[in-house]
Amino acid sequence: MKREVRVKNIVIGGGANISIQSMTNTKTSDAKATIEQIEKLSTCGCDLVRVSVPDEVSLSALPQILKESRIPVIGDFHYSLKLAVKSAKLGIHKVRINPANIGSKENLRDLIKVCNEHNTAIRIGVNSGSIHSEYKHLPVAEALAKSAYDYSKMFEDEGFSSLVLSVKSSDVLTTIKANQLLDKMSDCPLHLGVTEAGTFENGIIKSSLGIGSLLQQGIGDTIRVSLTTSDLTDEVRVAKKILHSLGLKKNMxxxxxxxxxxxxxxxxxxxxxxxxxxxxxxxxxxxxxxxxxxxxxxxxxxxxxxxxxxxxxxxxxxxxxxxxxxxxxxxxxxxxxxxxxxxxxxx
Ligand code: SF4
CATH class of the missing domain: 3.30.413.10 (Sulfite Reductase Hemoprotein, domain 1)
Known part of the structure; x- marks a missing residue:
């Protein structure tokens, strides 16, 4: 069984129900529009929501978003760990980072210190752009899994264990293989998804096959169906149907x-x-x-x-x-x- 990671009132891993995630596409700086979208997703059955925090203006909207969101909020950070540190101080419930953009070890230590102090979980999201240079010669699935494992060890060596890992590809078979390998290596809960899955039809097919086959093997603790669609709640509806079809969600x-x-x-x-x-x-x-x-x-x-x-x-x-x-x-x-x-x- 995977270790338990708490994200506000939601438990990921530790045998908890598989949780459903989605992501807003409003400007996070527009707190009102973002909160409205979160409310829509939450009403539809979304358990956790991710918002991008690309700049200080977005950061300034976080207190209101955190206050009014009914579900845990995850901040998505690229290149600026300083924004991640500030968000954790503001009480964001989980931080998602791309390890390729972490920068110096000093930045990493700052983030770990603040996340430990504020009980903030971290997801390390590895994709083909964040593969370790020493693994570049390997098949992509293996390189993704090994890179994610190494990054998780880096955090653990610095005293941080509230980790969720994800290895994603837009290729279904690569996603499946990478998660199978990582599942054997690590006891960190796994976030499943097929990245850039595509428009409605392609996205549903790829996500159902990729996420569904892993869940059926008992792999995965939280999922996001990635769809390019005009209605964000489509992601949540499809995710619920995947879980229900596999007997992993009752009451539907x-x-x-x-x-x-x-x-x-x-x-x-x-x-x-x-x-x-x-x-x-x-x-x-x-x-x-x-x-x-x-x-x-x-x-x-x-x-x-x-x-x-x-x-x-x-x-x-x-x-x-x-x-x-x-x-x-x-x-x-x-x-x-x-x-x-x-x-x-x-x-
Ligand atoms: S239920 Fe009746 S209408 Fe529907 S496919 Fe079967 S035979 Fe045709």
């Missing part, structure tokens, strides 16, 4: 739907999206089925607590393979939502 509504075919009588996609949106924030273990026809729909959704099986003029609302009600298609959404709300109240 699972909406299943058929792929449609010539028998389809209703607008399956539209209905399924409506149900997904209506249930996205509900923390209950429920399976809801939206099926395009009565012929197969009822039998195939026998394990769903609630479902729809479409008919040409009338559709049926079902539960565990039993018909609850037959309704005109014009009233289908309204009736279904009534049943759904009743079920949620009961559960």
């Amino acid at each position: 509504v699972d909406v299943v739907c058929c792929p449609t075919c010539a028998r389809t009588c209703i607008e399956v996609q539209k209905l399924a999206e409506l149900v997904e949106n209506a249930t996205a924030h509900i923390e209950k273990n429920l399976k809801i089925a939206v099926m395009g026809c009565i012929v197969n729909g009822i039998g195939e959704s026998e394990d769903a607590e609630l479902g729809i099986a479409g008919g040409r003029d009338k559709s049926v609302i079902i539960s565990k393979g039993q018909i609850l009600e037959t309704v005109d298609n014009e009233k289908l959404v309204e009736c279904f939502m009534t049943h759904l709300n009743q079920l949620i109240q009961l559960k």
Whole structure:
């Protein structure tokens, strides 16, 4: 088991639940906009949020952000460990650094001293740009893992152990291999993610495969799905679905739907999206089925607590393979939502 690292009220490692992270894309200096985005992410199920702190103006917004955020805030720092030190003094809950940009050992000692004094955790994030020069001849996955391990030893030798490690690549197989190797080397909890995973479709596929296969092997303690999308909460929704699909997250509504075919009588996609949106924030273990026809729909959704099986003029609302009600298609959404709300109240 990995060592336990506390980040405010969230525990990473030590057998704790896998936590979900995301990152704001507002200007951190705009505290109001950043807080609004954090609130949105938090409502969606984000456990920890990362904000970039590139300059003093961003730093000056941190006290308000830290005061108003409901979830732990992680500062992302590049090149200026001085900003990281100042953020830790302000009470930031975790610091993420790229070890290639640490600078002198003196800077490192300053950071460790302040983080120890303020119980601030540190994530060492290694990517292809921060591979140790002595490992450059090795396969990338091995070089990433060895570099991350060496950096962690550097911190430990200076008396700091509240460490989370990450080794990321935009290549799925490299990410998997690097984490497998690092998992064997270190007892530091691992932050999983496929970096620069891409736009919605590519990002979901790469993240699901990379993060999902590692989690399935019991590797990983906290995750971030990296997506280039207009709605940041997509990252959190996808992360929750990855965890739920692997049985690592309970209390979530699972909406299943058929792929449609010539028998389809209703607008399956539209209905399924409506149900997904209506249930996205509900923390209950429920399976809801939206099926395009009565012929197969009822039998195939026998394990769903609630479902729809479409008919040409009338559709049926079902539960565990039993018909609850037959309704005109014009009233289908309204009736279904009534049943759904009743079920949620009961559960
Ligand atoms: S449930 Fe019915 S409509 Fe949907 S794919 Fe199966 S047969 Fe086709």
